[in-house]
Amino acid sequence: MLVEAFRARDVDLVVADDREIHGDLAAWPSGLPEVDIVVLRAKSHWRNVVLARWLESRGVRPVNAAAVLETCGDKVSTTLALLGAGVPTLSASVAFSPEGGRLAADGVGYPLVVKPVVGSWGRLIGKVSDRDALEAILDHKDALGGAPHAVTYLQRFLDLRGRDVRSFVIGGRCVAAIHRTSAHWKTNTHLGATTSALPVDGALARISEAAAAAVGGGAVAVDLFESDDGYLVNEVNGSMEFRNSVGTTGVDIPGLLADHALAEPGRRRPTGAP
Numbered sequence: 001m002l003v004e005a006f007r008a009r010d011v012d013l014v015v016a017d018d019r020e021i022h023g024d025l026a027a028w029p030s031g032l033p034e035v036d037i038v039v040l041r042a043k044s045h046w047r048n049v050v051l052a053r054w055l056e057s058r059g060v061r062p063v064n065a066a067a068v069l070e071t072c073g074d075k076v077s078t079t080l081a082l083l084g085a086g087v088p089t090l091s092a093s094v095a096f097s098p099e100g101g102r103l104a105a106d107g108v109g110y111p112l113v114v115k116p117v118v119g120s121w122g123r124l125i126g127k128v129s130d131r132d133a134l135e136a137i138l139d140h141k142d143a144l145g146g147a148p149h150a151v152t153y154l155q156r157f158l159d160l161r162g163r164d165v166r167s168f169v170i171g172g173r174c175v176a177a178i179h180r181t182s183a184h185w186k187t188n189t190h191l192g193a194t195t196s197a198l199p200v201d202g203a204l205a206r207i208s209e210a211a212a213a214a215v216g217g218g219a220v221a222v223d224l225f226e227s228d229d230g231y232l233v234n235e236v237n238g239s240m241e242f243r244n245s246v247g248t249t250g251v252d253i254p255g256l257l258a259d260h261a262l263a264e265p266g267r268r269r270p271t272g273a274p
Helices: 002-008 045-057 066-073 073-085 100-107 131-144 204-215 253-261
Strands: 092-097 112-115 127-128 152-156 163-172 173-181 194-197 219-227 230-235
Touching: 002 194, 002 253, 045 066, 066 073, 066 131, 066 230, 073 092, 073 127, 073 230, 092 163, 100 131, 100 152, 112 131, 127 131, 163 204, 163 253, 173 253, 204 219, 204 230, 219 253
Parallel strands: none
Antiparallel strands: 092 152, 112 127, 112 152, 163 173, 163 219, 173 194, 219 230
């Protein structure tokens, strides 16, 4: 869809496979032609971040910027950014040991949700109904070890009856939104949730645009919960997926993303570069 959008705008487009990109960090990446704008669509969060940093060092502004990708890809960083900007968000706690996890869970209350700090598509997310279930998760995290399990991130569970909201913000403007509905409490479309169009009203636009600004702007998808107190931002996605939302909303999201990318400043050679 993005390829079609860029070609419709008469752009000299190159599609590069990130698995073929390599080289010296002091030089332009091998496997990527020298271009002015790069839209990063790798499935890997870390590849996107590394490529964004590398390209920025060569004077190219990627979409999205590395700082945006890093913030959105880390749930702790996202939560802190939202809190710092005063954006209504679901409260979250962290812990660094099984004992800390038990204490944090007592503060959050049951049921609660345990998430990996870095992750997507609903993977490694668990609903915890009581202390026994928490003990099992904490024991597994402690035994597995490694970066994904070094920090325990906990949120209170909201009974949303299998429905939440995803909005799309491009260049500071909320352009579309959907409801995601599932028989399961997880509402990821990757796991089978269905989508329906949601008109963007003033309240949804304001909180979505504020959330996007809090993480650094660009083109992002904002996941929100509908609570008794209004919208609460749950997460912000720095590499948004929209395949299931274009037909649902009737909004040309890839076209708007292409326009946003082309409006970004072009390549600026680093100081002292030949």
